[in-house]
Amino acid sequence: MRKKEQRFFSKKNMIGIFIVLIMVMSGIGFVVMQNPGSDSTAEYNGYSFTSPAFGEWYTKIGERSIKFTYHPKEIENIIIEGDALNYILNTKMVYIAFSPEDRNIQEIELARLGLENELPMGFGIFPISGVTEPGDRYNAFTRVDCSNATLFVPVILFRTSEEAAGPMIRTEGSCIILEAQSSKDIQALKDRLLYGLYRIID
Known part of the structure; x- marks a missing residue:
């Protein structure tokens, strides 16, 4: 042996x-x-988040399961200045504006459609998308920019700026500007705004 x-x-x-x-x-x-996000779960501020795949986080609010790209912990440091959240929560209609010439137009389109879907279902707010300048693909869109913003109908403006210090949400009057520095910031800004509106991120 x-x-x-x-x-x-x-x-x-x-x-x-x-x-x-x-x-x-x-x-x-x-x-x-x-499958880096397969079956991942994480808690945040009393909410349970599940990630069945990379770049997808789901949480239940009321009876609805809502999809986000980022977990709140990843984007909680994005600043929301002023009364941006209250401007949106205190209205029944909002414009979502962007430039057709923005270099991150594809990401902006995805984020815009995400807001168009979530604002009515989650908050009873009717969104109308508009463009800040003419564009071949957007001839049917209303012309909208920050000058059209009012307390009754605020404007949410997506904008990319190389001069931005980083992704942030700021206000100019009743215009809420989601300012991105790069393409990856666009979805992060959309998610951060919704997390703020749902009070998931204080």
């Missing part, structure tokens, strides 16, 4: 076992990397 033990733990066998372990661990690592 001792002789067999020595053969099993021989240098050759140990090298083989080591190689097999590396292959197994590499396979496990590949699966994890392919």
Whole structure:
């Protein structure tokens, strides 16, 4: 028996076992990397968030399951200045404006559509999308900018600015400006605004 033990733990066998372990661990690592958000859960401010896939976070508000791109912990440091949230919560109608020439127009379109869906369902607010300047694809859109904002009908303006210190939400009168520095900021700003409106982020 001792002789067999020595053969099993021989240098050759140990090298083989080591190689097999590396292959197994590499396979496990590949699966994890392919599904980094699979079955992830996280609590925040009394809300339970689930991530079935990378870039998707769901939480239940009332009877509805709502989808976000970012977990609130990831974007809680985005500043909301002034009374931006109250301007929106105290109205029944809001304009969502953007420039057709913005370099992040695709990301803005996704964020705009997200707000168009969530504002009526979550807050009973009717959104109308408009553009700050003419654009071939947006001839049917209303022309809207911050000069059209009022207390009764505020404007939410998506804007990319290389001069921005980072993503932030600020106000100019009754105009709420979601100012991005890069493309990844757009969805973060949309999520941060909704988290604020739902009081998930204080």
